[in-house]
Amino acid sequence: MKKHFIILIVLAVALTGFLYSRPKVVVKDEAKANRDKVTETKSSAKEEEHQESSQAPKLSAEQEKQINVLKQKLTGTTDKKVLYGQIAQVFAKANRFDSAAVYAEKIAIVEPTAENWMQAGDMYYQAYTLSLRQENIALYTEKTRACYQKVLEKNPRQLQAKTNLAMTYVQSDSPMQAIMMLREVITEEPNYEPALMNLGVLSMQSNQYAKAADRFKQVLRLNPANLNAQLGLGYSLIELKEKAQARTIFEDLKKKVKDPTLLEEVNKALESLK
Template structure:
């Protein structure tokens, strides 16, 4: 969970850092430690983004039999409800799907609410869930589908409020699964221009630099992130990875030890120990 792909993605031909960064599209969210996304459950419901997707493509089933029963009951209520009652049930469904980590389904129902009562926050709730599902996409095809849906909804958010930097950052990352990933890089840089201390933008640009075989650039991004938030353990972990790939082994070792002092997450600590063994 906390490791980059075994082979660092090599840059596509192109000029400038944005073209090199844009090559890092093999992992939809840049392969970061906080990977999130679509998880399968067995309840039925009108979820277009999931149609034709097998359990093997969505391997993280998280709903118990009792939860599935509750979801089926809510789906049945949704199909017969009218007016304001239908929106209430849709919101309940979105929350329940979110709780079992079926983020594409949550996004679908939040989108139904947003279509009935459009607004910046309503569109963003739906977009955030599709983005979460995109982050967990198990296949390139699914990443493109969910990334496209997230982009569509984030564009609605930014139409309401062009200064919503969180939406702009996520849109930038979702663009990495599009035909124009360079646009995503430029969008992340626009976020940093508006907010030089934006943790999410710094983190994602660092991950993209690391994946596009630019460890020195990644070090710069993660060092800046560490200045903004010295306790961002995910950023520190990848700072250690970047330092190691840059040949700065002692600095990497010190950084990994700092991560161990700040976190008791077993997955992260396992990855840290593996990186220390490599050093």
């Protein structure tokens, strides 16, 4: 069940509307204060160097060439925002969200709009979610929170920023903060799908499968096409010994799922129900 929960945590990220990567199982260990001011200093260069040496997908030869050409162009222009965006895009397409986030943040520093800080926060959130190393988790957690806090300072009703910010507390010393923030979101917007989905995931984590099932059913009433909610409901029903209902859900999922990783998990679930 632990593995299935981790898969759901990663799948819930897809609800941010910022999914570039394939669904991926990530097992993380337990993961300081928000940085009030982010400046472009020598430390940012060190962060980029640190991130690019981390356990992340390798760039293809063509992507490395693109990055090198774009970085060379940076030295010859004072208007670097467009080039930062192009570099971030290449890294993101390569599933290198750690490095992409560095350049998205540079854009936000140059032009500190809520939208630009949101994009930087989303990139760091992806890096945080997919990170394996404890030191990287700590770094990306801090960066994610700093970016989303800047978004919320400009737009307190940016519910996606608040939802993602909440999820950075799940594996912190204050996990209840995640639940409280998500409840604040659904108090503002009772049908906010990403927050409901994440509350379902957190209910699974705490073995409250009946609550989890209710959350996923609520999501499916809002959006019957949400495969992640179907998956979560299926796993919750297994734990609730509602095997017939669970089998129906997984058989339906098997017809819809295209991604081989998810399909493998669906087949495993069906096998366990025999």
